[in-house]
Amino acid sequence: MNPDVTTFFGTYTPRLDEKGRLTLPARFRARLERGIVLTRGQENCIYGWTPEDFGEFSSRVRQLPFTHAGSRNFVRMFFSGMSEEMPDKQGRVSVPTVLRTWAGLDRACTVVGAMDRIEIWDSTRWDEFQASQEGPFADMTEEVMPGIF
Secondary structure (H helix, E strand, O other), X not given: OOHHHHOEOOEXXXXXXXXXXXXXXXXXXXXXXXXXXXXXXXXXXXXXXXXXXXXXXXXXXXXXXXXXXXXHHHHHHXXXXXXXXXXXXXXXXXXXXXXXXXXXXXXEEEEEEEEOEEEXXXXXXXXXXXHHHHHHHHOOOOOOOOOOO
């Protein structure tokens, strides 16, 4: 497996420009050249998916029972903030205001590869999240992924 092609990974620190555009990390551009789907993510970050990966995720979400209030609320929040964007020749994508507000983005951003998606964080929020997770990650007291490690 070539992780450059099949997996988003790494941490990058681009800045939003005055028009609310984010320059995608060079390593991610080829995979996102046909577009990126941006949505609200957990912990107030923004998820960025390839259209294909987003389609696969959406297929799984369609299986949620619409009679369940939590499912309905998740779908509403997740899809109401969704935006399909096309990178320009410089690898920049517009981040809609609703998503910038959700993630608290101003200028300093951190883009994190998270396997099948990227995550766009306010840099201060990312630093706080990462600091809060370093200890639990290093000291895993319970097996998070049975059979993997």
